[in-house]
Amino acid sequence: MRKSRAIKTLFQLGAVILAIGVTSAVLAVVGAQPFGAYGSILKGAFGTWGVASDVVVAWVPLLLATSGILVTFTVGLWNIGIEGQITLGAIFATWALRTFQGSSLDPGLVLTMAFAAGIVGGVIWAMLVGALKTFGGVNEIFGGLGLNYVATAINIWLIFGPWKRPGVASMSGTVPFDKSLWLPTISEQSRLAPIAVGIAIVGIAIIFALIQGTYFGLRLKAVGKNPKTAFLLGIPTWQYAMTSFAICGVFAGLAGAVQVTAIYHRLIPSISSGYGFLGLMVGMLVNYSAAAAAPVALFFAALNVGSIQLPIVYKLDSSLSGVLQGTLVLFIILAEGLRGRIMGKKGKAAS
Amino acid sequence: MTTEILLIGLASVFASAGPLVFAAIGEAITERAGITNLSMNGLILLSAMGGFAAALATKNVAMGFLAGAAIGGTVSAIVAFSSITLKQSQVAVGFVLALLCRDLSYFLGTPIMGLPGPRLGQATIPLLRDIPVLGPLLFKQDIMTYLSFVLIIVAWLFVNKTRPGLVLRGIGEKPAAAYARGANVSRLRYIYTVLGGVLAGLAGPMYSLSIKAGWKGTITGLDGIGWIALAITIFGGWSPIKVALGAYLFALLQWLGIVLQPVMPGVPSQVLQVAPFPLMILTLLFVNMGNAEWVEASLAKLPEKQRRAVAKALRAINVKPPAALGTPFEKD
Numbered sequence: 001m002r003k004s005r006a007i008k009t010l011f012q013l014g015a016v017i018l019a020i021g022v023t024s025a026v027l028a029v030v031g032a033q034p035f036g037a038y039g040s041i042l043k044g045a046f047g048t049w050g051v052a053s054d055v056v057v058a059w060v061p062l063l064l065a066t067s068g069i070l071v072t073f074t075v076g077l078w079n080i081g082i083e084g085q086i087t088l089g090a091i092f093a094t095w096a097l098r099t100f101q102g103s104s105l106d107p108g109l110v111l112t113m114a115f116a117a118g119i120v121g122g123v124i125w126a127m128l129v130g131a132l133k134t135f136g137g138v139n140e141i142f143g144g145l146g147l148n149y150v151a152t153a154i155n156i157w158l159i160f161g162p163w164k165r166p167g168v169a170s171m172s173g174t175v176p177f178d179k180s181l182w183l184p185t186i187s188e189q190s191r192l193a194p195i196a197v198g199i200a201i202v203g204i205a206i207i208f209a210l211i212q213g214t215y216f217g218l219r220l221k222a223v224g225k226n227p228k229t230a231f232l233l234g235i236p237t238w239q240y241a242m243t244s245f246a247i248c249g250v251f252a253g254l255a256g257a258v259q260v261t262a263i264y265h266r267l268i269p270s271i272s273s274g275y276g277f278l279g280l281m282v283g284m285l286v287n288y289s290a291a292a293a294a295p296v297a298l299f300f301a302a303l304n305v306g307s308i309q310l311p312i313v314y315k316l317d318s319s320l321s322g323v324l325q326g327t328l329v330l331f332i333i334l335a336e337g338l339r340g341r342i343m344g345k346k347g348k349a350a351s
Numbered sequence: 352m353t354t355e356i357l358l359i360g361l362a363s364v365f366a367s368a369g370p371l372v373f374a375a376i377g378e379a380i381t382e383r384a385g386i387t388n389l390s391m392n393g394l395i396l397l398s399a400m401g402g403f404a405a406a407l408a409t410k411n412v413a414m415g416f417l418a419g420a421a422i423g424g425t426v427s428a429i430v431a432f433s434s435i436t437l438k439q440s441q442v443a444v445g446f447v448l449a450l451l452c453r454d455l456s457y458f459l460g461t462p463i464m465g466l467p468g469p470r471l472g473q474a475t476i477p478l479l480r481d482i483p484v485l486g487p488l489l490f491k492q493d494i495m496t497y498l499s500f501v502l503i504i505v506a507w508l509f510v511n512k513t514r515p516g517l518v519l520r521g522i523g524e525k526p527a528a529a530y531a532r533g534a535n536v537s538r539l540r541y542i543y544t545v546l547g548g549v550l551a552g553l554a555g556p557m558y559s560l561s562i563k564a565g566w567k568g569t570i571t572g573l574d575g576i577g578w579i580a581l582a583i584t585i586f587g588g589w590s591p592i593k594v595a596l597g598a599y600l601f602a603l604l605q606w607l608g609i610v611l612q613p614v615m616p617g618v619p620s621q622v623l624q625v626a627p628f629p630l631m632i633l634t635l636l637f638v639n640m641g642n643a644e645w646v647e648a649s650l651a652k653l654p655e656k657q658r659r660a661v662a663k664a665l666r667a668i669n670v671k672p673p674a675a676l677g678t679p680f681e682k683d
Contacts, residue, residue: 026455030462078442137639142585145578146632153625277450284443319457326451333444337437
């Protein structure tokens, strides 16, 4: 048993080395110094307290998205619609803030309502994907993709229509909220909001406990591993699927609310920032286990933040972080398959 | 609007649907063999960028299309290897490649961004172009658009009227039975996955060398095309002709979005451009309705006569995916 774990680690290490190798080759193709670029990413992510806190800022919505994704992964669903769920969360949170901005209500209460509204938005959009799948027979991948575009359309319509800036509507988004409605940060310049970090950490802890330590989590896993057997064992399969969509919607909605209350302080066209898709990547990389999600999400956030400076310093596109993340997940998947193939054959020969 | 302008507009619908026809028919063939190639979105972007770069370097449009096809084939070969040989989730590897290839195209495409490059010229067909209405509509296009017309017919004939087409359907519906009848399921799935990828890989250069000539990085406006192609594949029920109709419908709706813009100044153009998506979901809902359990259950309660009528109507619009789609094939 210990030996097989060592072999697994060896394969994963090989995958990481291959991913770095391929990314270096890609850098060489455009005539860049790989180590210079990696150094720049490292500096861009941890060089100063300012950028390091930006990493944590990016970590929060990514970890929230990943937490939600882990639940749908556990039950065997591909919630690609999470991008739209984050967007709807952001829209609902913005609605709450716009509605109660300037009222006599306490800012803390208004912010709480914004988060609650965000949750509602995320859950509605997630349940829609679930309902399309359960009652309409529409595969969650395609229902989700379609609803992502619908969410984008609603968002852009609001920014250019009913919620447009006085005078001229633009891609820069709606009018920023009153400063009293910004989630409090550690300092004036920073966007790091301790409350948001707290929500993300509590969130992933809950998901970890839910999946690993509860009867509900065990049944979720059973449905994910084999829906037919689970159904025969008396687990209400589709209700479990719907519940997991709803839980994912809660987290996606929170991520959207964080985006508007703590990071952008307004609604912008690409408000989800791609954290939903990135959360899917993190979920795959940690092989659907909640324990590794927080550190891996932090690593991905560091890559994203660290590569922001690449265009300025090295004239390289910041999509390099995506290339590195993508090759990493790809090779981990391939290594896992390769290991299974090699070890599986050995196992067969032995028996 | 005069008829002439209308005809030119509709002709542009046929041209702009061309890449979707290639990509969606490619995906349909792959899925008919039992493999979902979810990498489409990244594959098309990478082949668009790579195709433009190759055409730019060689000053030869044909080399651009060749490069696009090669990129599409290679990306799809990774999907095939991972899912057929390594038995990993098709969805997982496809999704990763969709994101990876997108970022790769943006990263590698930086040096050629905004450069002027070769373009695929128009090739009007003598005699045919003079036919009223149909001439300007169908026969004043470029060669790839003509090939997209040919592809629809050839793909339909291949899938439905030939023996290899029968085997193709077999390995997607009942791989075990096809295997028992002597079909090499794994090898054929490899072939059809790569073939589908090659066809989709031609879609990229159709954009970067013709419809949206050049490479402009993130603002090229191609991000999302691959996801649309995947949706159209289902919309068309995996049948080449219906898939092509889906592509034309989508292109028509997008064109209408642009044409109707001045009529509806209150609606931002970005909203009109995504208008086809809600429609697509509704259609997916309708064509899938018959597959849902509760529909069958509630049908059973209806009196015989009505039940038959409703069931018949549902069957007429219903599409069913290939039975073995997404499931790995084990010989034993």
